[in-house]
Amino acid sequence: MSSIPKLLAVGLLAVTGAAQAPAAEPPAISFTVSGHDVIAQRYEWAPGQVDLQMDFGINLIAGRQAFEIQAHRDTYAEPIEVEQVVGGVRTPLPDGLFTSWTGFKDFLDITIADPAGAVVKQYTSTWCPNSYTSVRTRPDAPATTPYPFACAWLENPFVLGSIWGIQAGYNSPVESFPYYEPDGTQFDLAPGSYRVTARLAEKYRAWLGVSPADATVDLNLTVVDRNAGLRKKPVPAGSEHAHEGDASKQLSAYHPFLRPPAKIPTPLASAPAAGPRPDLRSLPAWNIALDTVEGRTNVVFAATVWNAGTSPLLVDGFRRSGTDLMDAYQYFYDAAGNEVGVRPAGTMEWDPRDGHLHWHFTDFAQYNLLTADRSLAVRSGKEAFCLANTDPVDYLRPNAAWRPPNNDLASSCGQNTAVGVRERLDIGNGDTYFQYLPGQSFDVTDLPNGTYWVEVKANPDGKLAELRTTNNASLRKIVLGGTPGGERTLRVPPLHGLD
Numbered sequence: 297m298s299s300i301p302k303l304l305a306v307g308l309l310a311v312t313g314a315a316q317a318p319a320a321e322p323p324a325i326s327f328t329v330s331g332h333d334v335i336a337q338r339y340e341w342a343p344g345q346v347d348l349q350m351d352f353g354i355n356l357i358a359g360r361q362a363f364e365i366q367a368h369r370d371t372y373a374e375p376i377e378v379e380q381v382v383g384g385v386r387t388p389l390p391d392g393l394f395t396s397w398t399g400f401k402d403f404l405d406i407t408i409a410d411p412a413g414a415v416v417k418q419y420t421s422t423w424c425p426n427s428y429t430s431v432r433t434r435p436d437a438p439a440t441t442p443y444p445f446a447c448a449w450l451e452n453p454f455v456l457g458s459i460w461g462i463q464a465g466y467n468s469p470v471e472s473f474p475y476y477e478p479d480g481t482q483f484d485l486a487p488g489s490y491r492v493t494a495r496l497a498e499k500y501r502a503w504l505g506v507s508p509a510d511a512t513v514d515l516n517l518t519v520v521d522r523n524a525g526l527r528k529k530p531v532p533a534g535s536e537h538a539h540e541g542d543a544s545k546q547l548s549a550y551h552p553f554l555r556p557p558a559k560i561p562t563p564l565a566s567a568p569a570a571g572p573r574p575d576l577r578s579l580p581a582w583n584i585a586l587d588t589v590e591g592r593t594n595v596v597f598a599a600t601v602w603n604a605g606t607s608p609l610l611v612d613g614f615r616r617s618g619t620d621l622m623d624a625y626q627y628f629y630d631a632a633g634n635e636v637g638v639r640p641a642g643t644m645e646w647d648p649r650d651g652h653l654h655w656h657f658t659d660f661a662q663y664n665l666l667t668a669d670r671s672l673a674v675r676s677g678k679e680a681f682c683l684a685n686t687d688p689v690d691y692l693r694p695n696a697a698w699r700p701p702n703n704d705l706a707s708s709c710g711q712n713t714a715v716g717v718r719e720r721l722d723i724g725n726g727d728t729y730f731q732y733l734p735g736q737s738f739d740v741t742d743l744p745n746g747t748y749w750v751e752v753k754a755n756p757d758g759k760l761a762e763l764r765t766t767n768n769a770s771l772r773k774i775v776l777g778g779t780p781g782g783e784r785t786l787r788v789p790p791l792h793g794l795d
Contacts, residue, residue, distance in 0.1 A: 368457035372792035399424035437465025457692035567761035575605030576754035602726030613644035620646035662756035683719035696724025
């Protein structure tokens with residue numbers, strides 16, 4: 297009876313006339329497995345290049361109320377406040393559970409053994425309550441879930457706020473395996489039979505109220521060799537965007553939601569005088585390191601620009617016939633979401649390089665290396681961008697988009713046949729780029745030792761209308777040492793205690 301909707305259950309009682317006990321309430325959270333026999337498919341499309349498709353079917357399922365976690369800090373100098381929210385009641389999480397914006401680390405202890413009982417793999421798994429594949433697990437569950445598709449998948453230390461949740465009656469899959477070993481090689485299992493044991497870590501078991509008997513699952517795993525089937529095309533090396541590389545999925549020009557208007561609109565002379573606006577802000581540069589390529593030493597880094605405003609940043613591009621250029625326009629909306637204006641916002645250009653193969657907006661951000669007195673030392677050659685909501689920065693902002701429509705290049709940036717492209721950055725979301733390629737990173741081979749600043753600057757030419765532009769730039773201090781023209785050293789002081 298527990299899986300039968302209330303109204304249907306009443307009808308059955310009326311027909312049968314039988315007295316039945318009321319359905320038992322499902323637990324607030326249950327730890328389950330979909331089945332005990334799992335088949336994994338292994339593809340080897342080049343020596344040492346393996347695609348192992350494996351899902352153990354381990355899930356957590358929410359009961360009658362949604363399972364929700366909110367984590368937030370107003371400034372980087374403050375501690376992160378993490379609370380569980382159930383029925384409007386907020387309860388702080390036990391100490392030590394929340395350690396990363398990417399999810400609950402060391403959630404499962406997993407052991408994989410061969411038929412003789414010898415352990416061949418042993419590792420821990422991270423659990424993110426948010427999931428692309430979350431579905432309702434019983435017919436009386438709500439029709440939709442409001443929760444994000446994923447947690448912050450990048451180890452960005454400057455996230456401000458996240459929402460994690462499982463809708464009532466929905467599942468949340470638990471990650472089955474790491475894609476890479478600790479030494480950086482791909483995780484792999486030879487074709488054959490295995491026994492898998494997955495245990496919920498004690499601190500999480502106690503918090504979630506899962507009984508010891510229900511905290512362990514055993515599975516029979518069969519790895520099947522699929523080399524005779526289709527081989528997956530490798531992602532090109534050196535792609536600088538958080539999601540660049542999979543050109544096969546770039547179908548946005550044909551997705552009705554993302555398709556821009558059929559013709560260039562009549563533009564306004566300026567943006568509407570009042571109303572919602574995006575507010576582009578730059579996070580401090582992170583993941584900063586030295587890299588040497590062909591005898592040149594470069595400072596590589598990650599850069600995130602995010603939208604802290606009251607409206608999405610939405611830019612449509614309209615192709616100039618017979619060219620690889622589009623004219624870009626920024627659209628404006630009122631508080632009810634109605635389109636109220638548009639104005640020119642620069643251009644978009646087609647990027648034919650391997651690992652890109654999409655349209656770049658040319659007026660979004662700029663990266664500079666400044667001297668100690670803030671004068672320009674080196675400018676990054678990265679000058680064009682495919683806008684996408686690659687990672688959450690603050691999902692507790694009013695009207696933040698928890699499930700943005702374009703979160704990777706499968707949903708944004710278009711093909712070379714596109715006549716128009718829509719690119720957007722939603723409230724609370726950031727777009728992260730990695731400046732790891734020569735010309736985009738900073739060449740510091742011959743710079744003198746000393747203090748420098750990595751500047752990340754949004755909307756550098758002021759072509760986009762925002763709530764304010766005084767917060768567009770961020771600075772991150774670095775200290776160069778070593779021998780100019782020779783071996784260099786780099787020190788990156790923490791910012792508010794964050795590396």
